[in-house]
Amino acid sequence: LQRDSNIALRNVGLAQWKQGKLEDGRTTLESVVVRADRSGDRLSGVLALNDLSMLLATSGDAVGAISYDRRAHDALRALAKSVADHGGLAEDLTQIYKMRYVGKPDYIVDLFGSFYSYLMITQEVSP
Numbered sequence: 438l439q440r441d442s443n444i445a446l447r448n449v450g451l452a453q454w455k456q457g458k459l460e461d462g463r464t465t466l467e468s469v470v471v472r473a474d475r476s477g478d479r480l481s482g483v484l485a486l487n488d489l490s491m492l493l494a495t496s497g498d499a500v501g502a503i504s505y506d507r508r509a510h511d512a513l514r515a516l517a518k519s520v521a522d523h524g525g526l527a528e529d530l531t532q533i534y535k536m537r538y539v540g541k542p543d544y545i546v547d548l549f550g551s552f553y554s555y556l557m558i559t560q561e562v563s564p
Contacts, residue, residue: 439472439476439478440476440478440480440481442472443469443472443473443476443478443481443485444481446465446468446469446472447465447466447469447481447484447485447488449465450462450463450464450465450466450468450469450485450488451466451488453465454466454488454492459492459496462492463489463492463493466485466488466489466492467485467489469481469482469485470482470485470486470489473485479512479515479516479519480516482512483509483512483513483516486505486506486508486509486512487505487506487509487513489505489509490502490503490505490506490509493505
């Protein structure tokens with residue numbers, strides 16, 4: 438239930454960002470990170486940190502974007518290492534970890550580009 442509410446709140450933050458309400462989107466996404474940390478929902482935390490990094494990069498705040506990017510990097514790495522590797526989820530997370538740095542000279546704001554991958558990860562991680 439906590440993950441579902443984090444996902445819903447993340448969607449609100451993404452919608453605010455898409456509407457051009459950058460500060461509102463940032464505040465909402467930061468609240469997802471806090472909620473995810475408190476509840477142990479590391480997947481939502483990783484996704485929100487990555488969103489925050491892209492949001493700040495697109496708004497011209499390179500220093501802030503790098504800070505969130507490093508946090509997302511560390512969180513995703515820890516999440517990937519915490520899952521037993523059965524060729525499924527851990528492999529997918531490792532692939533996402535690698536893809537964050539391959540073929541992206543700049544951040545690309547494509548909020549729904551990996552929607553199906555996200556659904557697959559969420560489905561496998563859900564209790």
